[in-house]
Amino acid sequence: MEKSIKDISLLLLLTSILSILEISPAIDTISTTQSLKDGDTLVSSGGTFELGFFSPGDSKNRYVGIWYKKVPSITAVWVLNREIPLNSRSGILKFNELGHLVLVNDTNNLLWSSNTSRIARTPILQLLDSGNLVLREANDDNLENFLWQSFDYLSDTYLPGMNFGWNAATGVQNYLSSWTSNEDPAPGDLTFYLDPTGYPQVFIKRGTGAIYRMGPWNGLRFSGTPYVSPTFRHGIFKNKNTTYYREDSNDKSVISRVTLNQSGVVQRWVWVDRTRGWVLYLTVPKDDCDTYSDCGAYGTCYIGNSPACGCLSKFQPKDPEGWNKGDWSNGCIRRTPLNCQEGDVFLKYSSVKLPDAQYSTYNESMTLDESEVKCLQNCSCMAYSQLDISRGSGCLFWFRELIDIRDMSSDGQDIYIRMASSELDSKGKRNILVATLTSSIGVVLLGLSLMLYFWKRSKKKKNEPKGKIGGTHSESHEKDLDLPLFDLYTISKATDNFSINNKLGEGGFGPVYKGMLEEGQDIAVKRLSKTSMQGLDEFKNEVICIAKLQHRNLVRLLGCCIQGEEIMLIYEYMPNKSLDLFLFDQTKSKLLDWEKRFQIVNGIARGIMYLHQDSRLRIIHRDLKASNILLDTDMNPKISDFGIARSFRGNETEDKTNRVVGTYGYMSPEYAVHGRYSIKSDVFSFGVLVLEIVSGKRNSGFSKGDQHLDLLGHVIVVPSIYLRVNIVSKTNLSGEVH
Numbered sequence: 001m002e003k004s005i006k007d008i009s010l011l012l013l014l015t016s017i018l019s020i021l022e023i024s025p026a027i028d029t030i031s032t033t034q035s036l037k038d039g040d041t042l043v044s045s046g047g048t049f050e051l052g053f054f055s056p057g058d059s060k061n062r063y064v065g066i067w068y069k070k071v072p073s074i075t076a077v078w079v080l081n082r083e084i085p086l087n088s089r090s091g092i093l094k095f096n097e098l099g100h101l102v103l104v105n106d107t108n109n110l111l112w113s114s115n116t117s118r119i120a121r122t123p124i125l126q127l128l129d130s131g132n133l134v135l136r137e138a139n140d141d142n143l144e145n146f147l148w149q150s151f152d153y154l155s156d157t158y159l160p161g162m163n164f165g166w167n168a169a170t171g172v173q174n175y176l177s178s179w180t181s182n183e184d185p186a187p188g189d190l191t192f193y194l195d196p197t198g199y200p201q202v203f204i205k206r207g208t209g210a211i212y213r214m215g216p217w218n219g220l221r222f223s224g225t226p227y228v229s230p231t232f233r234h235g236i237f238k239n240k241n242t243t244y245y246r247e248d249s250n251d252k253s254v255i256s257r258v259t260l261n262q263s264g265v266v267q268r269w270v271w272v273d274r275t276r277g278w279v280l281y282l283t284v285p286k287d288d289c290d291t292y293s294d295c296g297a298y299g300t301c302y303i304g305n306s307p308a309c310g311c312l313s314k315f316q317p318k319d320p321e322g323w324n325k326g327d328w329s330n331g332c333i334r335r336t337p338l339n340c341q342e343g344d345v346f347l348k349y350s351s352v353k354l355p356d357a358q359y360s361t362y363n364e365s366m367t368l369d370e371s372e373v374k375c376l377q378n379c380s381c382m383a384y385s386q387l388d389i390s391r392g393s394g395c396l397f398w399f400r401e402l403i404d405i406r407d408m409s410s411d412g413q414d415i416y417i418r419m420a421s422s423e424l425d426s427k428g429k430r431n432i433l434v435a436t437l438t439s440s441i442g443v444v445l446l447g448l449s450l451m452l453y454f455w456k457r458s459k460k461k462k463n464e465p466k467g468k469i470g471g472t473h474s475e476s477h478e479k480d481l482d483l484p485l486f487d488l489y490t491i492s493k494a495t496d497n498f499s500i501n502n503k504l505g506e507g508g509f510g511p512v513y514k515g516m517l518e519e520g521q522d523i524a525v526k527r528l529s530k531t532s533m534q535g536l537d538e539f540k541n542e543v544i545c546i547a548k549l550q551h552r553n554l555v556r557l558l559g560c561c562i563q564g565e566e567i568m569l570i571y572e573y574m575p576n577k578s579l580d581l582f583l584f585d586q587t588k589s590k591l592l593d594w595e596k597r598f599q600i601v602n603g604i605a606r607g608i609m610y611l612h613q614d615s616r617l618r619i620i621h622r623d624l625k626a627s628n629i630l631l632d633t634d635m636n637p638k639i640s641d642f643g644i645a646r647s648f649r650g651n652e653t654e655d656k657t658n659r660v661v662g663t664y665g666y667m668s669p670e671y672a673v674h675g676r677y678s679i680k681s682d683v684f685s686f687g688v689l690v691l692e693i694v695s696g697k698r699n700s701g702f703s704k705g706d707q708h709l710d711l712l713g714h715v716i717v718v719p720s721i722y723l724r725v726n727i728v729s730k731t732n733l734s735g736e737v738h
């Protein structure tokens with residue numbers, strides 16, 4: 001009895017506390033009889049957005065803006081009076097007698113008006129949970145029939161649900177414009193907008209000059225721009241009067257925005273939580289090769305080269321003198337001029353960002369074969385390519401010089417360029433083949449000799465400061481990842497709720513599952529086991545290494561998923577799994593003929609060369625072995641598992657560690673014994689790998705006669721001349737390995 005009385009009084013106390021706290025319940029709407037003063041706010045029904053008066057940065061001026069309710073410091077996604085600030089806290093937002101929304105100060109001077117064309121009788125203003133501030137008739141049953149909406153007047157921020165583009169009927173162009181400064185939201189000189197001429201593309205411009213172009217939309221993304229997370233449904237929408245880009249979030253709890261900053265950089269941000277704040281998932285332009293048309297017509301930009309600009313193959317600089325001085329603006333011309341009357345041909349150029357499509361036409365139903373015929377018929381048709389790579393249909397035709405092309409390695413597309421028919425001879429092809437053959441044999445021999453050299457000389461070392469990737473998990477690292485974020489729901493669905501049937505195996509830091517995304521792409525999902533602390537380090541290391549690298553011989557990371565306790569990495573799926581499963585399996589090894597083996601060695605060498613020399617980070621993998629080489633459908637090798645990789649700055653080449661990690665058998669002696677590693681450690685492992693590939697024997701499991709040597713020991717002891725003879729003689733055995 002006594003207890004229940006206590007309970008009741010406690011309940012009463014709680015209710016009264018709650019009613020005190022809730023002085024003014026959050027509202028999302030104001031009507032003609034109400035107004036919004038400085039200090040009042042509207043909160044959208046789901047509690048995502050808030051509208052009110054604020055002062056940006058250190059400014060004293062007041063602006064009406066919309067920001068995130070849940071994000072502690074004001075992140076304004078939209079500003080109403082961008083150009084006409086209030087200089088006091090006297091602003092009032094209300095309706096005038098015409099039903100226009102107006103912003104006035106306390107002397108009733110008009111600062112801003114919504115100027116709706118239709119006169120509204122009983123208008124209301126509502127802040128929707130999408131962040132859209134809308135004006136509509138209170139008694140209109142159609143909730144989408146807006147008299148005015150803030151989504152038609154963008155600031156520097158794109159939010160899911162906005163139509164970003166062009167409406168020919170109303171003449172309204174919806175684009176982002178940068179703020180003038182952190183204190184002043186007035187439009188600066190940078191814009192980010194969709195250009196519907198030719199085929200829709202998105203540009204960043206300073207004034208009227210383009211500084212970056214997102215290539216034509218290819219059904220999945222803008223050509224030349226990194227893959228966007230399937231957390232969003234997105235695409236280009238076209239009808240008679242309008243062309244726009246739009247994305248909608250599949251998961252309303254994901255807070256995401258795209259901004260244009262005052263240096264002309266477009267970034268996608270995702271809010272994680274109070275401790276980690278806004279995390280960066282995409283930045284464009286991302287490197288020098290993204291600068292609009294930097295290499296001129298028919299020039300291509302390859303970030304691994306120095307200088308980065310080059311001519312497309314079979315093209316030469318138009319002005320060789322200027323070109324050599326670094327002036328690429330004149331671009332390149334065909335080394336053999338076109339001759340349309342005598343018949344031209346189309347040559348395929350792969351892995352590029354498609355050129356500027358302002359002067360192009362398209363057909364959404366044509367096949368590639370039909371396109372070739374169509375393009376051949378018109379002498380001014382310079383190139384064609386597939387329009388929609390997700391459906392494999394449609395065609396885009398170019399009618400001017402091709403500009404703003406760059407090399408994209410695995411994210412690029414194919415384009416077919418009109419060339420003189422004499423460029424199609426087989427002699428040219430043979431030359432290219434011979435050149436790559438000699439160079440890759442060179443790489444293999446270099447690898448072997450370096451390995452032998454290093455076996456003997458493992459002295460004379462100096463310690464240098466290191467640019468370690470793992471270990472220190474500073475904010476800046478996490479903020480620096482241009483990595484798409486997948487949501488848990490998507491991944492769970494793709495892997496059939498992490499079904500045991502989909503489990504591929506157990507990786508360094510947890511199980512690996514196979515999955516399929518809704519759009520049909522196969523993926524492999526590495527799931528961090530909750531207990532693994534070391535796993536977390538390796539996970540971060542892997543993300544940092546591989547997210548920044550792209551090469552056709554490195555496994556590609558599609559994104560990650562961090563939600564609650566779940567941490568996962570999502571990769572492209574490799575149907576042929578890893579090299580060791582072929583190499584050391586009696587039946588499967590027969591599938592690897594010498595040509596394939598050569599191609600694999602060659603690919604691995606290229607991948608390592610990229611890691612060591614050509615990539616932005618100088619990376620030492622430290623765990624190269626057959627099981628870390630994955631094979632795609634065409635048996636192309638891809639280096640994987642960067643869990644213990646290390647990066648070096650600039651010209652540093654060597655480091656030392658107390659914690660020797662990696663795989664014995666592949667480790668160079670000075671690393672295994674003294675913990676010293678450098679790019680040469682990888683070359684050593686590569687050498688072991690080459691031996692395994694040519695011999696088909698495991699280094700560790702190898703024994704011959706009564707010698708207690710592993711494969712490596714065997715090779716070192718046996719004179720190298722024997723090795724060479726042996727390899728040569730084996731090449732005659734049509735793929736059979738003994």
Ligand SMILES: *[C@@H]1O[C@H](CO)[C@@H](O)[C@H](O)[C@H]1NC(C)=O
Nearest residue numbers: 087088090105106107108109
């Ligand atoms: C109200 O706005 C007018 C016009 O912009 C300005 O001249 C006046 O000083 C403002 N009054 C106050 C109190 O801010």
Ligand SMILES: *[C@@H]1O[C@H](CO)[C@@H](O)[C@H](O)[C@H]1NC(C)=O
Nearest residue numbers: 100110111112113114115116
């Ligand atoms: C709205 O109309 C008024 C009066 O015609 C004009 O002065 C003002 O610039 C207009 N405002 C906007 C935002 O178009």
Ligand SMILES: *[C@@H]1O[C@H](CO)[C@@H](O)[C@H](O)[C@H]1NC(C)=O
Nearest residue numbers: 167168169170239240241242
């Ligand atoms: C396109 O605009 C014209 C007027 O400019 C209009 O009559 C027509 O209905 C619009 N079509 C669509 C699909 O919106």
Ligand SMILES: *[C@@H]1O[C@H](CO)[C@@H](O)[C@H](O)[C@H]1NC(C)=O
Nearest residue numbers: 261262263264265266267283
């Ligand atoms: C814009 O973003 C880039 C990349 O994060 C940054 O380097 C630059 O300083 C930013 N510009 C301004 C004005 O904040």
Ligand SMILES: *[C@@H]1O[C@H](CO)[C@@H](O)[C@H](O)[C@H]1NC(C)=O
Nearest residue numbers: 362363364365366367370371
């Ligand atoms: C597109 O190509 C198809 C097949 O060649 C053709 O039937 C159709 O008329 C073309 N459409 C346009 C708009 O040119």
Ligand SMILES: *[C@@H]1O[C@H](CO)[C@@H](O)[C@H](O)[C@H]1NC(C)=O
Nearest residue numbers: 360361377378379380381399
């Ligand atoms: C070639 O295509 C261009 C662009 O579509 C067009 O203007 C021109 O008339 C065409 N020429 C011929 C001969 O069909």
